[in-house]
Amino acid sequence: MKLIYALFTGIVFGVGLSISGMMNPAKVLNFFDVAGTWDASLVFVMGGAITVTFIGYRLVWRRAGPIFGDRFQIPSSNAVDARLVGGSAIFGIGWGIAGFCPGAAIPALGTGRWEVMLFLVAVTVGFYARRLMASLLSEVKTPPMPNP
Amino acid sequence: METLFTPLSSFSGGLLIGLGAVLLMLGLGRIFGATGIMSGLVFAENQPEFSWRAAVVLGMALSPGLxxxxxxxxxxxxxxxxxxMIIIGGVIVGFGASLGSGCTSGHGVCGLSRLSVRSVVAVPTFMVTAGITVYVIRHVLGA
Known part of the structure; x- marks a missing residue:
């Protein structure tokens, strides 16, 4: 039941992405091309999405917990650090190059275009690169062997 | 290439995106962040953590067909x-979004709606760098 529900939320989200134009890279890149073929449509996507989520989250959080779980799992960190700012800045550069963001690429995959698969494989490579970096950094942070 | 200005369908699509995010919070208590869901799928530590993400991703992928x-x-x-460009951009997207703990859905839709300080910083950051990148590619390099 939980999985059918999860599938349904994916469909709602995906249909929204599809009809909003957010999964169309030509439209996304034009949104950023203020100096050229500007298309402001994506402001309306974010406006609609945030309006519903802002109100909806507050209604949902009146409950003690979710339907299929014991608690709401909400990120608690408020740390604005180099990873957040640097990672976001890097993500924006990639978004501007590829025209897809991860969420939009998943429904786009359903149209059967091979380029989308290429993008998602590349994104996964990026995930692994981040993992690798994290493990390398934590190796550096590991305290040195105690003196005998 | 010009694209049509579509405020109505974009706004309606946005309402559905928001509804999907709210339904996931109501049912599973989770943030609808594509980066978190995708990387959680790739690096899932156990079956339940994998299954719900796979179901969400499958639903999203089925939506154009529906x-x-x-x-x-x-x-x-x-x-x-x-x-x-898709390969280069994709690797950069995957690396940056996981380093910054989110993308357009997690920070942009869910984070801003929660008034998360991190997302309030992250969203203008990636919007500005995306804008600069598109400007450089189209108007400086002339691609």
């Missing part, structure tokens, strides 16, 4: 980028 079944038209998708 739209086609109902309206007889596939949603528009035109890809002006070369395959090389």
């Amino acid at each position: 739209i086609f079944a109902v309206t007889g038209k596939m949603p528009e998708l035109s890809i002006p980028m070369s395959p090389l």
Whole structure:
């Protein structure tokens, strides 16, 4: 039941992405091309999405917990650090190059275009690169062997 | 390439995106962040952590087909980028979004709606760098 529900939320989200134009890279890149073929449509996507989520989250959080779980799992960190700012800045550069963001690429995959698969494989490579970096950094942070 | 200004369908699509995010919070208590869901799928530590993410991703991937079944038209998708740009951009997207703990859905939709300080910083950051990148590619390099 939980999985059918999860599938349904994916469909709602995906249909929204599809009809909003957010999964169309030509439209996304034009949104950023203020100096050229500007298309402001994506402001309306974010406006609609945030309006519903802002109100909806507050209604949902009146409950003690979710339907299929014991608690709401909400990120608690408020740390604005180099990873957040640097990672976001890097993500924006990639978004501007590829025209897809991860969420939009998943429904786009359903149209059967091979380029989308290429993008998602590349994104996964990026995930692994981040993992690798994290493990390398934590190796550096590991305290040195105690003196005998 | 010009695209049509579509405030109505974009706004309606946005409402559904928000509804999907709210339903996931109501049912599973989770943030609808594509980066978190995708990387959680790739690096899932156990079956339940994998299954719900796989179900969400499957639902998202089925959605254009469902739209086609109902309206007889596939949603528009035109890809002006070369395959090389898709690969380079994709790796950068995956690395940056996981380093910054989120993308357009997690920070943009869910984070801003929660008034998360991190997302309030992250969203203008990636919007500005995306804008600069598109400007450089189209108007400086002339691609």
